[in-house]
Amino acid sequence: MIEVSDLVKRYGRATAVDGLTFTVRPGRVTGFLGPNGAGKSTTMRLILGLERASEGRVLIDGRPLRELDRPITRVGALLDASRVHSGRTARDHLRVIAAANGVGDRRVDACLELAGLAAVAGRRIRGFSLGMRQRLGIAAALLGDPGVLLFDEPANGLDAEGVQWVRTLMRDLAAEGRTVFVSSHLMAEMQNTADHLIVIGRGRLLADAPIGDLMATASLGIRVPEAKTGTAVGLLAQAGGDVTVDGGDLLVKGLDAARAGELLLKGGIPIVHLAERRSSLEEAYLELTGEAVEYRALEGQS
């Protein structure tokens, strides 16, 4: 379990992480979603103690990271797979990390095998493709057989088969009861992997909910005769709907289909078309981060 409370990270006057509080629970894959620059990687580095928090704290299994005995047996991480000494062989790279916490060479070889790197274990990392480095980073994260795992954009540089492999691996790790925290800026990746989502924008928490809840944010597409549009909008808005008009098409949020239909019927407005639009996760995400992104753009202009 990862517990983040009131986490703040400032660089000079810029605030990268702005008061984040959330808990990542075991037994499921938690997606960490946000547009590029939202503060995902910074948050992960703060969780891992690689940067000092300006405020707030992080607990891993109830304790600060620094107090953990043999930390890699509790928490493993893949941050930036290019951050390795490329002059070492894959096996030596893992041995260095393993040895620091008393993990033996047998486990190193098992992890190389698991990551599909056994054949290139003796080669220098310099010659590795991005995908191979990514696999090596995942092998490193698994060395200590930790209960808590963090992956920062693990699908980066992987081919289709690799992406599938990572997805299955993460699902398996969560199924074994581990805490799996995976960041991405791509919704699509999360849709098939995560059980729970934590969404941030501009360093702030935007959503912390089961993926189903976020996907269920429904909207209605309603078409009425153009002459009746005004009346329809009035009726729906009065009932608490959030209505956007585009010609005769209305996009309604905050009302379900039955209620909207009833209202229009009572108002004597013929309904040309009414469809329930389950907003896809992608739309939900854009909806959630829209404001945050816009604000960034405005800030950039000024």
Added chain:
Amino acid sequence: MTDIRYIVRSEWIKLWSVRSTWWCLGAAAVVVPVFGALAASAVDPVEAAALPKAWLAEDGFDPLEPLTAVLLAQFVFGVLGVLTVTSEYSTGQIHSSLLAVPQRRRLLTVKLAVLTAVVAAVATVLVFGTFFLTQALHPDGLGIGLAEGGAWKVLLGCIAYLLFITVFGFAVGAAVRGTGSGITLFMAVAFLAMSALPAVFPSTLRDQAVRYTFVGLAESLTTLQPDPRPGMPAAALFLAAYAALALAPAMLLAERRDN
């Protein structure tokens, strides 16, 4: 807290699993005996025989002179010191290391200790090996034994100086963290700044100041010639102070800097 034995093991693997270590130590293993042998074989037997041995008179023949080849190797030891830290920071490898050992000062200290132990062992073999090699090369009757005139003290002095310059390189590397900037700064301080330093003193003190530069102190440690320079223990203390001073910023800021 991470067990120190684990960190030692990790640092040991880390040191030997990169080529730069082998290159630096390999270069030293060639430079020291080869230049020592060259210096020893350049001695003119007739001329040398006419001169008193070094520790008896100031302008005598110094049978330990070939050991100055050790000072040629200070370069590679310093660079090794720099690289031992910067290769970890500049590549980003440090992230993996710090996750396993969140106690940064402890990590840095063990890293330094492992490097120092390795350099001490290598330097001992090199210095003693070169001594025996060069004494064998000296013309008949001019070679000396380890005990003669306290020659062994000079050998220990050579080893101590190589250790110092390694630690100094390490300190510079730990402070700046970049390989390019680390090597540049190391060279700039150890060679440029140290030769320029005496110039800031008034002319009456200049000769005195030269003796407290790295090279000046190295000379004190590696010769038995009587001179107004600081003695061996004093020189060793000065170098230890320089090393401590150089290590201070990296050690003091270790827990506060981001990585």
